Amino acid sequence: MTIAFLRTPQADSANAYNKLEFEAASHGARAVAYVSAGEKGTFRGLPLVTPSDLASLGIDLLVAAMPLSAEDLQPLTAAGWPMSQVMSHATEKERCRAAWSQNGGEWMATRHPGVNGTELIPKVEYAKVGGPAVGPVAPIVDAVGRLSITTRAFDAFHLARVDAPSSGPYAIGRNWGNFLRATRPQFYAAVEAGDVAAIDNLLSDCLRNEMTTGTFGTPVPYEAYNSWVSAGAGTVAGVRQQFNIWRYCVANADVSRLAAPPVGDPFGVWVGEGIVHPNTFLNDCRAQFVSELLAPIDRPLVLDLGGGFGGFGHQLLSNGSNAVYVGFDLPENLIVATYFLMAAHPEKRVLLYEGRDQVLDAKTLRDYDIVMMPNFMLPRVPDRTVDLFTNFISLSEMDYASIAEYLRQVDRVSNGFFYHENLLDNGENYEFYPVSVFPALAQFKTLWSAPSRWPFFSPSSPHHCHGEVLAARRDLDVARYFGAASRAPKTAIRYATAY
Numbered sequence: 001m002t003i004a005f006l007r008t009p010q011a012d013s014a015n016a017y018n019k020l021e022f023e024a025a026s027h028g029a030r031a032v033a034y035v036s037a038g039e040k041g042t043f044r045g046l047p048l049v050t051p052s053d054l055a056s057l058g059i060d061l062l063v064a065a066m067p068l069s070a071e072d073l074q075p076l077t078a079a080g081w082p083m084s085q086v087m088s089h090a091t092e093k094e095r096c097r098a099a100w101s102q103n104g105g106e107w108m109a110t111r112h113p114g115v116n117g118t119e120l121i122p123k124v125e126y127a128k129v130g131g132p133a134v135g136p137v138a139p140i141v142d143a144v145g146r147l148s149i150t151t152r153a154f155d156a157f158h159l160a161r162v163d164a165p166s167s168g169p170y171a172i173g174r175n176w177g178n179f180l181r182a183t184r185p186q187f188y189a190a191v192e193a194g195d196v197a198a199i200d201n202l203l204s205d206c207l208r209n210e211m212t213t214g215t216f217g218t219p220v221p222y223e224a225y226n227s228w229v230s231a232g233a234g235t236v237a238g239v240r241q242q243f244n245i246w247r248y249c250v251a252n253a254d255v256s257r258l259a260a261p262p263v264g265d266p267f268g269v270w271v272g273e274g275i276v277h278p279n280t281f282l283n284d285c286r287a288q289f290v291s292e293l294l295a296p297i298d299r300p301l302v303l304d305l306g307g308g309f310g311g312f313g314h315q316l317l318s319n320g321s322n323a324v325y326v327g328f329d330l331p332e333n334l335i336v337a338t339y340f341l342m343a344a345h346p347e348k349r350v351l352l353y354e355g356r357d358q359v360l361d362a363k364t365l366r367d368y369d370i371v372m373m374p375n376f377m378l379p380r381v382p383d384r385t386v387d388l389f390t391n392f393i394s395l396s397e398m399d400y401a402s403i404a405e406y407l408r409q410v411d412r413v414s415n416g417f418f419y420h421e422n423l424l425d426n427g428e429n430y431e432f433y434p435v436s437v438f439p440a441l442a443q444f445k446t447l448w449s450a451p452s453r454w455p456f457f458s459p460s461s462p463h464h465c466h467g468e469v470l471a472a473r474r475d476l477d478v479a480r481y482f483g484a485a486s487r488a489p490k491t492a493i494r495y496a497t498a499y
């Protein structure tokens with residue numbers, strides 16, 4: 001909904017506008033003007049118009065910050081403005097909110113004021129919300145290209161599966177082993193049959209089928225979304241809730257960065273010209289933080305353990321940083337992330353698993369943009385090779401022996417930082433290992449640790465509460481990690497699908 005605010009002497013003297021502007025921005029209304037009985041010009045960063053200008057501005061509703069008096073209404077009536085299109089936020093707050101939020105609210109607003117001298121000048125940017133996006137999305141890569149990506153990813157998967165240990169800390173854990181077998185029957189059948197075409201089919205809409213159970217949605221992502229869509233405006237409200245957190249977490253809240261690449265048949269909500277899924281806010285926030293943390297380093301190596309379908313890797317690779325994304329994961333999820341990242345970034349250089357003796361030193365890793373390795377290859381990475389080790393919603397879900405081994409590897413391979421998000425409390429959901437029982441890292445000091453900012457993972461969530469933890473190497477090379485930015489970030493990649 002497009003609205004204007006009414007400027008009155010009472011509201012001026014009560015300083016009542018900020019509250020109104022905040023409410024409107026939070027509930028999906030776009031404010032385009034202030035209206036005053038006499039004056040014209042600008043007011044609080046918006047055009048100041050008279051009642052006779054209102055009709056030409058495409059305004060749906062005029063909102064007052066204070067109770068409306070006959071004196072306020074008289075110039076509006078004189079200009080022919082219908083009284084059904086005027087409301088007072090002071091006396092009709094719930095009606096205002098309901099009107100602004102109709103169909104989930106049409107706009108997402110980012111408030112980032114400027115300062116003129118010492119005066120705060122409000123400024124708001126809006127992105128249009130077009131409702132749920134659930135139709136099929138044509139893939140960015142043609143069928144021949146997709147099959148060639150699938151074949152490469154499947155060959156690497158096949159080799160890794162043969163070489164994967166069946167016991168010890170690098171064997172698939174009890175939790176994920178049972179879960180994958182129970183939720184991905186078509187995938188395992190295709191693997192047993194060596195049926196690349198069937199795997200290619202599964203991967204081509206991996207964001208809506210069993211290939212991303214537990215990494216994008218459970219039980220099957222699309223089923224979860226369908227029930228969400230039936231919540232109607234609630235779908236958009238869920239995305240708005242994520243958006244309202246994300247916009248405070250990133251320096252540049254540019255929604256075009258959140259648009260899903262046309263890979264794996266994405267779904268979500270139309271925002272601006274792209275399809276945005278609630279999950280992407282987390283991954284973008286992580287990727288922006290990582291890019292800023294590593295800005296002083298040219299071509300930083302980011303090792304991500306348990307990267308799921310590749311969402312964080314994708315945000316990192318498309319946000320203009322020149323980091324190398326090095327993913328380590330169980331072969332069953334690695335094949336999905338490999339496909340997703342290769343199809344979303346066909347121009348990038350990619351290294352996949354070739355065998356147990358493969359060299360994974362810094363020079364080799366930097367020859368590529370994307371490196372995807374099975375988990376058991378982690379010991380092949382030399383000491384102090386990577387700049388950052390990340391692990392999101394993952395270590396806590398593993399067997400304890402695996403957690404201990406991976407943390408030993410963090411201590412050994414990261415030269416700079418360890419950033420992870422893992423359980424603080426299991427909530428009502430399950431018996432996993434919270435961060436408080438993780439073995440301590442000998443070489444690292446925790447710089448900060450806080451409960452998750454995201455509602456689903458926060459302390460008030462009944463599901464499970466995660467922490468966000470940043471640790472730095474005790475003997476960190478300060479000149480390397482805290483110097484000036486090595487380069488200006490390149491332009492980010494944008495995906496737009498007209499609607």
Ligand SMILES: C[S@@+](CC[C@H](N)C(=O)[O-])C[C@H]1O[C@@H](n2cnc3c(N)ncnc32)[C@H](O)[C@@H]1O
Binds near residue numbers: 171375394398
């Ligand atoms: C819940 S998903 C999280 C995915 C992604 N990091 C995110 O935040 O959306 C858990 C990830 O941990 C990985 N994982 C589970 N057990 C593992 C193990 N023993 N070794 C390596 N990765 C493992 C899974 O394959 C999956 O990618």
